Every structure is written in structure tokens, then in C-alpha cells.
Amino acid sequence: MVVGAPGSGKTTFCLYLAGLFCRQGKRVAWIDADPGQPFIGPPAAFSLSLYRDASELLKRKLPLVMGFIGNISPVGHLLEAVTNIQKLYSRAVSLDPDLILINTDGLVAGGAARELKFHEIDMIAPRYVVAIQRSHEVEHLVSPHVHRAGLLVLRVPVSPDARVSTGEARKSYREQRFKEYFRGAEYLDIALNDVGIHGPGLGAGERLGFRDVNLLSKVLKSIVVHAELSSDRLFVITDGDYSENDLFTAKERYSVREIIVIKRAELDYLLVGLNDDQNMTLHLGIVRELDSRELILRVVTPCRDISPIRHLSLGSFRVNPAGNELGQW
Numbered sequence: 356m357v358v359g360a361p362g363s364g365k366t367t368f369c370l371y372l373a374g375l376f377c378r379q380g381k382r383v384a385w386i387d388a389d390p391g392q393p394f395i396g397p398p399a400a401f402s403l404s405l406y407r408d409a410s411e412l413l414k415r416k417l418p419l420v421m422g423f424i425g426n427i428s429p430v431g432h433l434l435e436a437v438t439n440i441q442k443l444y445s446r447a448v449s450l451d452p453d454l455i456l457i458n459t460d461g462l463v464a465g466g467a468a469r470e471l472k473f474h475e476i477d478m479i480a481p482r483y484v485v486a487i488q489r490s491h492e493v494e495h496l497v498s499p500h501v502h503r504a505g506l507l508v509l510r511v512p513v514s515p516d517a518r519v520s521t522g523e524a525r526k527s528y529r530e531q532r533f534k535e536y537f538r539g540a541e542y543l544d545i546a547l548n549d550v551g552i553h554g555p556g557l558g559a560g561e562r563l564g565f566r567d568v569n570l571l572s573k574v575l576k577s578i579v580v581h582a583e584l585s586s587d588r589l590f591v592i593t594d595g596d597y598s599e600n601d602l603f604t605a606k607e608r609y610s611v612r613e614i615i616v617i618k619r620a621e622l623d624y625l626l627v628g629l630n631d632d633q634n635m636t637l638h639l640g641i642v643r644e645l646d647s648r649e650l651i652l653r654v655v656t657p658c659r660d661i662s663p664i665r666h667l668s669l670g671s672f673r674v675n676p677a678g679n680e681l682g683q684w
């Protein structure tokens with residue numbers, strides 16, 4: 356497992372090591388756990404690929420399998436990051452490769468970085484953690500594990516030739532990768548009743564009828580187009596603005612702990628994961644339209660076969676099919 360700050364040379368190191376193994380006739384399973392600057396798959400997802408030949412490292416390989424993180428940053432999606440790294444690792448083990456290489460994201464400072472790296476290392480229990488650092492910026496991430504039996508921390512200084520790219524260049528790289536991924540994508544309609552949904556509430560409760568929808572429209576001074584009630588939560592989609600001051604009234608009326616209201620426009624261009632029965636990601640999609648009467652979500656995606664899709668994971672990042680990033684949810 357390779358850890359280091361942005362631009363420290365993580366991907367370069369992985370390429371070097373993978374090339375070295377492939378040239379010796381060995382098979383390398385590469386887990387790309389960097390949703391911001393991915394090497395293998397699109398941004399906002401972790402990917403796994405198997406390399407048998409060094410020449411395969413020069414061209415873009417399709418991932419064997421992906422895990423949707425939901426955002427280009429793991430912050431706010433730490434559970435998705437930890438569970439997906441573990442699931443991709445299990446898949447990698449089943450390929451029986453000679454080396455499993457895990458490239459991680461460049462988040463090395465702050466509480467989220469500490470939590471994420473702690474649990475990633477804990478889950479995988481790698482044989483080696485390669486810590487690439489200028490001074491001691493990743494020590495605090497590896498120190499909780501230094502007494503773990505069987506784990507070796509290899510400290511590598513950042514190469515004097517390593518270059519940190521600007522935020523603008525990193526964004527442009529992501530946009531290019533999104534654009535490549537969605538090139539040739541088409542509309543696909545997903546009936547929400549046919550999939551399990553992981554997200555802020557859509558599909559989690561019982562759909563409310565028109566009397567409740569009318570009542571909520573009055574209370575929230577808005578046009579409510581969809582409402583669902585579960586034991587502790589009311590989930591509402593509105594067309595346009597609503598009165599935030601009246602959320603409490605709606606909460607009281609339905610005796611719930613939580614009310615989540617989203618505007619229909621906020622769903623537009625939202626990244627989603629189209630996942631299989633094991634909740635592994637087959638394709639990414641971009642939401643374009645919710646038919647709130649028929650409960651059909653129209654997405655733009657390279658996916659052509661809807662039959663293996665059993666889970667829909669709503670992300671928190673918006674992007675259009677041309678790759679332009681439209682910000683957080």
C-alpha cells in the first residue's frame with residue numbers, strides 16, 4: 356500500500372513496481388484507491404485492474420471492477436472508501452496475483468486522513484506500507500500501526516524530480532477522465548422500485564400519497580413532487596425553493612427525527628453508481644431526470660444492460676457528461 360501527499364510520486368512508484376513485476380512474468384493486481392487522481396478508472400470510484408504485461412501499463416485499461424465512492428474526495432465518504440478498498444482487495448486476492456498494489460489518495464493531513472488511513476491499513480493489513488514523504492508528513496498516518504506484526508513501513512523520500520501539479524491541472528485531469536468515461540454514453544431509465552438505493556433517503560421509505568404531498572406543499576410553501584416516510588425520517592423532493600423555517604412543523608407533523616428536503620434541480624447531474632448484487636460498481640451514471648410519478652430515474656451512462664444492476668448509489672458530486680465539474684451536492 357502506497358501512501359503520500361499529492362504529487363509525492365505514488366502513481367509513479369506503482370507504475371515502476373508494476374512494470375518491474377510484469378517484466379519478470381508476474382501478475383499484478385492494482386487497486387486504485389484515489390478517487391481524485393485515478394490511474395485506472397474514472398474519478399469518484401476505486402478500481403481494480405490486473406496487469407500481466409508491462410505494455411498494458413502504457414494504455415488505459417478498463418477496470419475489472421469498481422467501487423463507487425460518490426465524490427472526488429473521500430471526505431464525507433470514509434465508509435465507502437474503507438468498505439470498497441476491502442471489497443476490491445478480496446476480489447484482487449481471488450485473482451491469485453503475484454503482487455497486490457494499492458495506490459491511495461493524497462489526503463494526508465487532518466482528522467479525516469488519519470481515520471481513513473488507519474482503517475484502510477487496518478482492513479487490508481498489508482505486508483508493506485510504502486510511505487513517500489518530503490519530511491515526516493505521513494508518519495502520523497502509519498504510526499498507529501508500527502507495532503503490527505508482519506507489517507513493514509518502508510519510508511521513501513520524495514524524488515527531487517517529483518512535481519506537485521496545480522489545483523487547476525488536477526481538476527483538468529479529472530475532467531478529462533470523466534469526459535473519456537462518459538464518451539458515447541446514452542440515456543438509461545432505471546425504475547427505482549427495481550433497485551436498492553443508498554443515498555440521502557430516496558427509496559428508503561413508504562411513498563406518501565397526494566393528500567400528504569398537498570399538505571407538505573402547504574407547510575413548506577413549495578411544490579412537493581415526491582415524499583417518503585420511514586420510521587425516523589421524512590424525505591421530500593421539491594420543485595424549487597421551500598421554506599426552511601417550516602421544516603420543524605413538517606417534522607412534528609410526521610413525528611420523525613429527521614427531515615431531508617432536496618430540490619429536484621439538485622439531483623440534476625448528480626453522479627451515481629450503478630452497482631451489482633454485491634454492491635460493486637458496474638458503471639457510473641449521471642442523473643438527468645426524475646420522473647416522480649412513475650419513479651423512474653433517467654441517467655446518462657455507458658451502461659447498456661440494466662439487468663445486473665441491483666443497487667443504486669447516489670453520490671454527492673455533480674458533473675456533466677462532457678466532464679465539467681459542477682460542484683458538490
Ligand SMILES: Nc1ncnc2c1ncn2[C@@H]1O[C@H](COP(=O)(O)OP(=O)(O)OP(=O)(O)O)[C@@H](O)[C@H]1O
Pocket residue numbers: 359360361362363364365366367368389392460461514516517518519
Ligand atoms: N521518482 C520520480 N522520478 C521522476 N519524476 C517523478 C518521480 N516521482 C514523481 N515524479 C513526477 O512527479 C509528478 C507527480 O508524480 P505522481 O503523479 O506519481 O504523484 P502522485 O503522488 O501519484 O500524485 P497525485 O496525488 O496527483 O496522484 C509526475 O509528473 C511524475 O512524473
Ligand SMILES: [Mg+2]
Pocket residue numbers: 365366367389392
Ligand atoms: Mg497519483
